[in-house]
Amino acid sequence: MKQIQIFLIVLILWSCKTDKKENRINNSRSILEIKKIENNSAELKNINSINKHEYKDTILIDYPANRKLLEILKVLPKEAMASWEWTAEERLKTVQFIEKNNFLIDSTEMYNNIKYIKPNTLGIQVVDGFWTLSVLELNSGKNIVITNDIVGDGNDINTFIYDGNNLDKIxxxxxxxxxxxxxxxxxxxxxxxxxxxxxxxxxxxxxxxxxxxxxxxxxxxxxxxxxxxxxxxxxxxxxxxxxxxxxxxxxxxx
Structure with missing residues (x-):
């Protein structure tokens, strides 16, 4: 009888010890999960912070509505933007991105920052001033194209005729x-x-x-x-x- 009582006491003690161990394990898991969640949250905040810092503005641009303006932007000569540099390759990539997405992410500050785009005029904030591209339709189907590079020493205006294929200086x-x-x-x-x-x-x-x-x-x-x-x-x-x-x-x- 005494042996049975001793066995029961040992069994009860072992059971309590096991419960405490499991509780400690569960508590440890909970703590780890909380830390993991906190770390993930902090990581997400860091990512969002980076994104906010890197991408200043998302500019909605309706490509079909502004197609002609954007197509002409690709073929402008360097002389049309003499005070700053936006290469033909960079302009091509920009227009292709807009064509695909109908928006543009501006990740720069105080340089090459598109301020507005209308069906016939595009305005860009550049390092030393402001630059505009305007396209005016003619009855013949051709277009007058005017660029204005506005800097501290005045207006550098260039005028062209665009027939859908060629851009000729006028x-x-x-x-x-x-x-x-x-x-x-x-x-x-x-x-x-x-x-x-x-x-x-x-x-x-x-x-x-x-x-x-x-x-x-x-x-x-x-x-x-x-x-x-x-x-x-x-x-x-x-x-x-x-x-x-x-x-x-x-x-x-x-």
Missing amino acids: EFEKLFGKGIDYLLKKQSEECLLEMEDYFLTFDYDFSDSNVVKITSWGIDKTESINCFKGNTIEFKLNKSKEIYELKKIYWHEN
Whole structure:
């Protein structure tokens, strides 16, 4: 009888010890699982942090709606972006990515940053200024293409004709005639020198599909009334003649 009692006591003690061991094992597993979850969470946070740092903006771009603009972007010569560099190979890859995904991930800051894209105009923030590409449709099926490299020393404007295959250089004067010189009342030496002084103050807006607006923020009516008819000039696109015609000149309050 005593032997049976001793056996039962040993069995009970062994059972308690086993339960405690299993509890310790389970607790250890739980701790390990919690640590694993915490580590994974921290890792995910790190990945998200890296992604947020690396990719600044996701720019939605409807490729079908902007196809012509993007196709022309691929074939522009270097002279159209003289103050900065975006190689033809890089532009090709960019357009191919947009064609496939209808968006663009901008991972750069203060360089080659697409600010906006419309059916006829693309605007890009570059290192030293701003760059635009505008495409204007003509009745013949051709397009006038205008790039404007806007930097500290003025506007570097290039004009082309695109027929769907070839992009041919065309002189600015062939499209706009005398351009900003239409603003002058007279071609006197005094007025020509004054125009030269204000040359860098002109802003060009090619974003409208029909009208180009050129405004000087430096020419003031009170000071320049003797030489200038106004400080703003607008040209309207004649899609049949394939030129811009003078629309109006007026004073814009700066």
